[in-house]
Amino acid sequence: MTDAVAALEAAGVGMSCSRRRGAVVEDCSFRLPQGRICALVGPNGAGKTTLLRLAAGLLRPARGTLSVLGRTPAAARGRVAYVAQSKPLHPHLSVADTLRFGAELNRDTGRWDQPAAERIAYGDETLDPFTKIRALSGGQRTRVALALALGKRAELMLLDEPMGDLDPLARRQLTGALMAAAESGTTIVMSSHVITELESSCDFLLLVAGGRLRLAGALEEVVSAHTLLTGTSALDTSRQTVIEQRSVGRGRTALVRADGAPVGEWLAERPTVEEVVLAHLRNTQAPPLLAEEAAPESARRAPHARSQENAA
Amino acid sequence: MPLDIRIEARPPFHYSISERVECVSTGGTVEFRIDRRSGVATYWQIVQQAKQALRLGLLRPGDKLPTAREVVEATAINPNTVLKAYRELEREGLVEARRGLGTFVRASLGAAGDSRYRADLEDWVARAHEDGLGREDITALFDSVLDGHFPQETP
Incomplete structure (x- = not known):
């Protein structure tokens, strides 16, 4: 599995938009194996969009390297579908023309799937093929943009806030279509603010905050690396990394990365994905965690060195 | 154990009118309901619902479970979750995967006692x-x- 080409592999990727404002993305190193459904999570301005644009080959990293399906982002473009948050489409084309446009642009790959694209675009029977894009609602534009992405039958789909303006029904239907694509091997990266929604569909997590990678790895592995402790005694910080702790009445609760069993009388529970993510968003000083599968080839020799040295 | 003694004239349950709409979405014999707020692992919900269907006789030996693709299209959950649930059912001897054909019910869950x-x-x-x-x-x-x-x- 480690020998297979990664869908995305970043080594020390950094990016700045202007000299004054500092880095938008800094020192990002991770590996996303193929076939995963990856949630890209982080607050506004964390660098999610920049990371996706870098992967799509629309930006060139200022520092470090990023490879997509084993190639440069530009060389991999034919096998990658990128849906930007603004869903840029030609406003004067009709829906049917837009799909035809997609078919023509992807003619040379021989992979374009017209029936699949039409199924997504006209799936809920509210879209008329002859409506111009400019007359569509935000949700309908999303539907057309995803129809193009799914019609392309890309090996890697990069989706920036794909579900943002969809109604619950369309959201369910289109997420279902994405999951079906994943079932046939497509790797998906989607950014979102809504963590609970990603929980049932994603199996890989990339958490960025302040331009830096905070958490990366298989969702299950990342969550089970953390424990939620409740008790009254003092925390032994030499044996565990405390991500966040709060006093509640007589006791305290803490989210920790435990290296050993906690000392004293602690109730240890498994945190939810949301609890792990929120704790890391509140405490951006917490050392980053790169779970084993997410460690890039370059870091594989000492996969845990990074989190150890940063542990306070 | 020759458990499969159903009379073939009986139409599969999903031909009843009330179920027909649901079955269009999964194309199969059961539909899984995923409760995202229950705190119960999603794969376990599928395992439990399949067992429930076996107990209620909604699923009988020989029936085909919906494919992973059909389940994820209908429920928008991760495909690996469905596969994990099916593996668990297989491990318990309740279903068997036949290569290229799908996953089939092998045993029923006794409502006998x-x-x-x-x-x-x-x-x-x-x-x-x-x-x-x-x-x-x-x-x-x-x-x-x-x-x-x-x-x-x-x-």
């Missing part, structure tokens, strides 16, 4: 209630006895 145990339990609950135990007391008691008997069952 149900009525006798149910009568016993009805009787027991009635007595406990008479003696002043509330619903929660009874649930707690029942759970603790179950936990004693099945210590490894994790949700």
